[in-house]
Amino acid sequence: MSPGWSRLAQARSFLFVPGDRPDRFDKAVAAGADALVFDLEDSVPAARKGDARAAVGRHLAAPGGPGPALVVRINSPTSPQGAADLGWLAGLPAGPAIMVPKADGRPALEAVRARRPHADLLPLVESVAGYLSMAEIAATPGVVRLVLGHLDFMLDAGISCSDEQQELLPLRFAMAVQTRRHGLAAPVDGVTAAVDDPARLQADMQRAARMGFGAKLCIHPRQVPVLHAALRPPDEELAWAQRVMAANQAAGGSACQLDGQMIDAPVVLRAQRLLQRAG
Numbered sequence: 069m070s071p072g073w074s075r076l077a078q079a080r081s082f083l084f085v086p087g088d089r090p091d092r093f094d095k096a097v098a099a100g101a102d103a104l105v106f107d108l109e110d111s112v113p114a115a116r117k118g119d120a121r122a123a124v125g126r127h128l129a130a131p132g133g134p135g136p137a138l139v140v141r142i143n144s145p146t147s148p149q150g151a152a153d154l155g156w157l158a159g160l161p162a163g164p165a166i167m168v169p170k171a172d173g174r175p176a177l178e179a180v181r182a183r184r185p186h187a188d189l190l191p192l193v194e195s196v197a198g199y200l201s202m203a204e205i206a207a208t209p210g211v212v213r214l215v216l217g218h219l220d221f222m223l224d225a226g227i228s229c230s231d232e233q234q235e236l237l238p239l240r241f242a243m244a245v246q247t248r249r250h251g252l253a254a255p256v257d258g259v260t261a262a263v264d265d266p267a268r269l270q271a272d273m274q275r276a277a278r279m280g281f282g283a284k285l286c287i288h289p290r291q292v293p294v295l296h297a298a299l300r301p302p303d304e305e306l307a308w309a310q311r312v313m314a315a316n317q318a319a320g321g322s323a324c325q326l327d328g329q330m331i332d333a334p335v336v337l338r339a340q341r342l343l344q345r346a347g
Contacts, residue, residue, distance in 0.1 A: 075137040077253035079103040086111040087120030099289035103137040141167035145179045172197035177208045194220035206250040218258040244280035254282025263288040273298040309339035
């Protein structure tokens, strides 16, 4: 387990910034996201991939103070650009986690770990093959949490979705189940493309949270505070969680009662998760 594992595991927001736009790096760092994702894939034209690697490499090599956890989204390891990314990764300083797109199975993830043996991995499940191989992906050494790429998944599966995305319930449920089965941190929900619709973003995150997700990908800095607010439990739930933890501590971890209800291990775990969501 790397030193950055716990930060990635607890992160609520993953903010993308194009790797070929170093002029946006400082603004992205200051946006308040828990994790910053330097993108070498979709947001970078093929002709600028080399420029993006160079810019991201310079930023990662520069000394910096406290800030968000750092992640690099590479191109698919099975593509020519992904192969170039893997060579570039081998020369990077220790630190950044690797977000792996088109994660269709264990071999792609192992290819990354071969170049970065101790890297924390964030595989993007965004294809039918990835959905069918999710147990294998979740069991791969180095994986911290699963990430949903629902837009690419819809394209690959040939489906379309309503605003409520009920068509994707089986996919999100599978991610939640495999996360628990393999002891990963809560999965990361996909992007909300409507950057000027905070109500949509809030509804999307709250739906994902009900499915066991604990974070979301962001594509604009102004989405970050809306997301954090959406993940914060109501004050009455936090007050209940604090009282549960106090009662549990007073009982020395043994089962006890609070307001006429039994407080045992599952109830204490729920209280802990509520407090973690509140940051």
